[in-house]
Amino acid sequence: xxxxxxxxxDGKRHIxxxxxxxxxxELLENILCDExxxxxxxxxxxxxxxxxxxxxxxxxxxxxxxxxxxNGLDLLxxxxxxxxxxxxxxxxxxxxxxxxxxxxxxxxxxxIPKPYxxxxxxxxxxxxxxxxxxDRQIISATERDELTGLYSSEYFYRYGEQFDKFxxxxxxxxxxxxxxxxxxxxxxxxxxxxxxILKKIAGCLVxxxxxxxxxxxxxxADTFLVYCSHRDDYTSITDKISExxxxxxxxxxxxIGVYASCDKKLDIRSRFDxxxxxxxxxxxxxxxxxxxxxxxxxxxxxxxxxxxxxxxxALAEKQFKVFFQPKFNIVGDKPVLSSAEALVRWxxxxxxxxxxxxxxxxxxxxxLIAQLDEYIWRCAADNIADWKKRLGLSVPVSxxxxxxxxxxxxxxxxxxKITSESGITTKDIYLEIxxxxxxxxxxxxxxxxxxxxxxxxxxxxxxxxSGYSSLNMISELPIDALKLDMMxxxxxxxxxxxxxxxxxxxxxxxxxxxxxxxxxxxxxxQYLTLKKLGCSIIxxxxxxxxxxxxxxxxxxxxxxx
Amino acid sequence: xxxxxxxxxxGADTDDGxxxxxxxxxxxxxxxxxxxxxxxxxxxxxxxxxxxxxxxFEAAHSLKGVLGNLALTxxxxxxxxxxxxLRARQDIDYSGYLKKISDKRAELAELLK
Numbered sequence: 001x002x003x004x005x006x007x008x009x010d011g012k013r014h015i016x017x018x019x020x021x022x023x024x025x026e027l028l029e030n031i032l033c034d035e036x037x038x039x040x041x042x043x044x045x046x047x048x049x050x051x052x053x054x055x056x057x058x059x060x061x062x063x064x065x066x067x068x069x070x071n072g073l074d075l076l077x078x079x080x081x082x083x084x085x086x087x088x089x090x091x092x093x094x095x096x097x098x099x100x101x102x103x104x105x106x107x108x109x110x111x112i113p114k115p116y117x118x119x120x121x122x123x124x125x126x127x128x129x130x131x132x133x134x135d136r137q138i139i140s141a142t143e144r145d146e147l148t149g150l151y152s153s154e155y156f157y158r159y160g161e162q163f164d165k166f167x168x169x170x171x172x173x174x175x176x177x178x179x180x181x182x183x184x185x186x187x188x189x190x191x192x193x194x195x196x197i198l199k200k201i202a203g204c205l206v207x208x209x210x211x212x213x214x215x216x217x218x219x220x221a222d223t224f225l226v227y228c229s230h231r232d233d234y235t236s237i238t239d240k241i242s243e244x245x246x247x248x249x250x251x252x253x254x255x256i257g258v259y260a261s262c263d264k265k266l267d268i269r270s271r272f273d274x275x276x277x278x279x280x281x282x283x284x285x286x287x288x289x290x291x292x293x294x295x296x297x298x299x300x301x302x303x304x305x306x307x308x309x310x311x312x313x314a315l316a317e318k319q320f321k322v323f324f325q326p327k328f329n330i331v332g333d334k335p336v337l338s339s340a341e342a343l344v345r346w347x348x349x350x351x352x353x354x355x356x357x358x359x360x361x362x363x364x365x366x367x368l369i370a371q372l373d374e375y376i377w378r379c380a381a382d383n384i385a386d387w388k389k390r391l392g393l394s395v396p397v398s399x400x401x402x403x404x405x406x407x408x409x410x411x412x413x414x415x416x417k418i419t420s421e422s423g424i425t426t427k428d429i430y431l432e433i434x435x436x437x438x439x440x441x442x443x444x445x446x447x448x449x450x451x452x453x454x455x456x457x458x459x460x461x462x463x464x465x466s467g468y469s470s471l472n473m474i475s476e477l478p479i480d481a482l483k484l485d486m487m488x489x490x491x492x493x494x495x496x497x498x499x500x501x502x503x504x505x506x507x508x509x510x511x512x513x514x515x516x517x518x519x520x521x522x523x524x525x526q527y528l529t530l531k532k533l534g535c536s537i538i539x540x541x542x543x544x545x546x547x548x549x550x551x552x553x554x555x556x557x558x559x560x561x
Numbered sequence: 562x563x564x565x566x567x568x569x570x571x572g573a574d575t576d577d578g579x580x581x582x583x584x585x586x587x588x589x590x591x592x593x594x595x596x597x598x599x600x601x602x603x604x605x606x607x608x609x610x611x612x613x614x615x616x617x618f619e620a621a622h623s624l625k626g627v628l629g630n631l632a633l634t635x636x637x638x639x640x641x642x643x644x645x646x647l648r649a650r651q652d653i654d655y656s657g658y659l660k661k662i663s664d665k666r667a668e669l670a671e672l673l674k
Contacts (some may be wrong), residue, residue: 020623021623021626021627022594022595023596023599023630023631024626024627024630025591025628026592027581027582027592027630030582030583030585031583032590064626066619066622066623093631095622095626097627114625114630115627115629115630115632116581116624116630118580118581119580119581119583183670439674505631520642
């Protein structure tokens with residue numbers, strides 16, 4: 001932007017008048033001197049010298065065509081060949097129509113005929129040419145990404161739209177390209193190396209797409225966008241990138257999200273949102289490098305977004321209901337209700353009942369899970385209190401805790417508050433903590449579990465068999481029950497009927513002196529086998545699906561009778 | 562002495578010429594004085610005489626521009642005609658045009674005295 005700031009140093013822009021006729025020079029100088037600082041050249045060579053000397057401050061050149069030493073058209077061509085001088089606008093002074101066209105073809109921005117028109121006309125044409133050239137300079141300075149020379153994203157979208165306007169029938173693809181683990185490259189080898197890689201990628205993309213209609217930009221750090229005519233396959237780009245980056249200290253792999261044959265009725269940014277959704281899908285996949293968007297993806301994404309958006313309203317309107325699934329102790333001759341698990345259901349006013357499998361992972365990702373879980377804990381506690389008060393009956397109810405909640409230092413306080421406010425004890429509420437929570441950051445989690453137990457809470461290790469706990473670690477875990485993962489049980493019965501692993505887990509539980517709870521028990525065969533193997537407690541459709549609080553009361557009353 | 566009226570009588574489009582000089586009569590008269598000393602009149606005559614039509618065209622073309630800008634119509638017109646003929650490098654007798662130019666130039670020189 002050196003030029004633009006210099007232009008205003010003394011408040012006047014500089015104009016060069018190059019004409020071999022002194023009278024013409026004087027006439028123009030007289031017309032322009034109030035508004036501009038006017039430089040004068042009497043031949044082509046002198047004009048060229050002055051242009052070079054004043055290249056950073058010159059706003060415009062008025063150029064006569066027939067001049068000694070170097071004629072106007074040749075000077076014009078020379079200026080357009082020199083990048084430093086190319087952007088200075090030139091208005092040609094001519095009396096021949098044929099020269100007017102040729103001057104414009106060689107890069108002149110306008111012409112002024114001879115004899116000259118009225119001074120007002122001359123000044124207006126000069127001012128307009130300068131304005132256009134300065135606008136163009138501002139665009140040039142901002143339209144490109146400094147590091148790679150590719151378009152910046154704002155201009156990229158505009159140029160993409162412009163391309164569509166003039167090529168409405170061209171089948172276009174939107175591509176989003178990301179470098180796998182680029183932040184680690186920066187971290188390990190430094191920003192300079194990272195920048196070098198980005199430049200190589202940019203160069204490679206420009207070469208790769210040089211034969212097709214395309215616009216390319218670097219959107220953010222390591223994200224590139226390409227809008228190009230449709231191709232069936234993009235896998236070769238990733239190979240090319242790896243090839244050009246082979247001298248880099250680490251292998252460079254791109255993941256490419258493709259929204260192929262774009263729907264042009266969609267806003268251009270939305271087209272690239274779709275490409276990004278596709279790219280994100282293979283974020284941690286090391287064997288697939290190109291992912292193509294399909295409508296189903298969008299539906300899932302929109303559905304997910306709707307659920308997250310509507311969460312606060314759903315919570316306020318109590319659309320979430322807590323259901324209870326009974327657990328039965330099967331040690332004796334007859335199964336006896338021992339406890340229950342509180343499970344959430346979302347009754348959406350228009351979508352109907354939404355499965356927790358659809359919204360729990362979303363809320364875990366968005367951090368909304370903490371609010372939902374606390375709501376469930378309170379509902380469960382209130383129900384227990386209600387049964388105790390109305391029926392004089394109750395069983396312990398277990399609630400689920402997500403891994404993130406285990407890091408909350410106020411967790412014990414929250415449970416104590418819930419129990420005291422609803423008038424129940426710590427013995428009435430069990431806490432289910434998933435096995436995988438123990439594996440990562442185990443020290444911190446174990447400390448929190450110990451704290452909960454010290455306050456009298458009963459801890460069930462949930463989903464046991466789905467994580468990768470080491471036997472060594474299990475022996476030291478502060479737990480009160482092991483809960484076998486549902487899939488673990490289902491597989492044992494489905495495949496070969498090989499239940500030896502279940503026996504082993506039951507032995508481990510015996511060794512730890514805690515009961516084994518089997519969930520997902522659906523058939524009599526499973527029930528009888530588990531009973532025979534020594535499993536103490538069973539939960540599953542064989543006894544009952546999760547039911548609303550009112551229905552669960554029947555189990556309580558039945559037990560009492 | 563040169564005046565706007567005498568120039569008008571001579572046939573110059575003084576409104577047009579003065580407008581290009583931002584209405585400054587003194588500046589207009591000064592430039593008219595300078596055009597009378599323009600070398601290109603001599604160059605044109607010599608080049609035509611020696612049949613150097615390229616050089617003759619360049620000189621005529623330059624004069625045409627200046628005379629047009631100063632709106633000295635009686636000289637501008639024959640210069641315009643000879644310029645177009647020379648542009649086509651026509652090998653004809655140019656003496657009639659040259660005489661007309663020279664006569665009108667002499668007429669203007671009288672006004673300048």
